[in-house]
Amino acid sequence: MSKLFLVPTPIGNLEDITLRAIRILKESDLVLAEDTRTSGKLLKHLDVNTHMQSFHMHNEHKMLDRMIEKLKMGTQIALISDAGTPGISDPGFLLVRACVEEGIETECLPGATALIPALVQSGFPTDRFIFEGFLPPKKGRQTRLKLWAEESRTIVFYESPHKIAKTLSQLQEFVGGDRGLSVSRELSKKFEETVRGTIDELIIHFTEKAPKGEFVIVLEGKK
Numbered sequence: 001m002s003k004l005f006l007v008p009t010p011i012g013n014l015e016d017i018t019l020r021a022i023r024i025l026k027e028s029d030l031v032l033a034e035d036t037r038t039s040g041k042l043l044k045h046l047d048v049n050t051h052m053q054s055f056h057m058h059n060e061h062k063m064l065d066r067m068i069e070k071l072k073m074g075t076q077i078a079l080i081s082d083a084g085t086p087g088i089s090d091p092g093f094l095l096v097r098a099c100v101e102e103g104i105e106t107e108c109l110p111g112a113t114a115l116i117p118a119l120v121q122s123g124f125p126t127d128r129f130i131f132e133g134f135l136p137p138k139k140g141r142q143t144r145l146k147l148w149a150e151e152s153r154t155i156v157f158y159e160s161p162h163k164i165a166k167t168l169s170q171l172q173e174f175v176g177g178d179r180g181l182s183v184s185r186e187l188s189k190k191f192e193e194t195v196r197g198t199i200d201e202l203i204i205h206f207t208e209k210a211p212k213g214e215f216v217i218v219l220e221g222k223k
Contacts, residue, residue: 008111
């Protein structure tokens with residue numbers, strides 16, 4: 001029976017992949033990878049020889065029908081992203097939705113994702129939180145920040161290093177400089193770091209220390 005497997009891959013440390021994930025990658029007929037060059041290194045490391053095909057944000061719309069037909073014909077497909085869980089700020093949603101509409105079975109394996117470690121080690125409440133992915137680059141950005149000013153739940157979102165200064169400045173403007181913040185970078189990697197403090201304090205920190213790496217920001221909810 002055909003099935004689409006969504007397989008999480010390590011976000012940095014190559015040890016962070018499950019035995020089951022490796023088995024599924026080996027047993028599948030096709031691996032859809034966000035970047036075949038990046039994923040090729042991982043699959044080689046895992047001794048996985050399954051054929052790969054690129055599936056990313058620029059081609060997923062035109063690839064959908066072809067992949068659905070393959071699944072209908074009995075092909076077992078494993079979808080992976082460059083790092084983390086497919087569909088979480090990475091391609092995957094459109095293919096899963098199409099499978100659901102066509103009655104094709106899907107299964108997402110548990111595994112690595114950056115938002116949960118950052119949330120858990122932030123020290124902020126984890127019983128209720130919202131995940132916002134990436135902030136809109138322009139349109140809708142200020143609207144989102146104004147909503148966050150009144151949000152009582154912990155807020156988790158991703159940010160690129162070259163936008164950290166701008167984002168912290170906007171948080172200071174719309175949310176207030178005294179709100180608690182936890183910024184994690186390079187999770188699971190050699191230079192992993194989490195910095196905690198108020199928005200005002202972290203603006204000073206990243207003014208003195210240039211931001212590098214992949215960032216997850218956890219914002220304390222309004223008290």
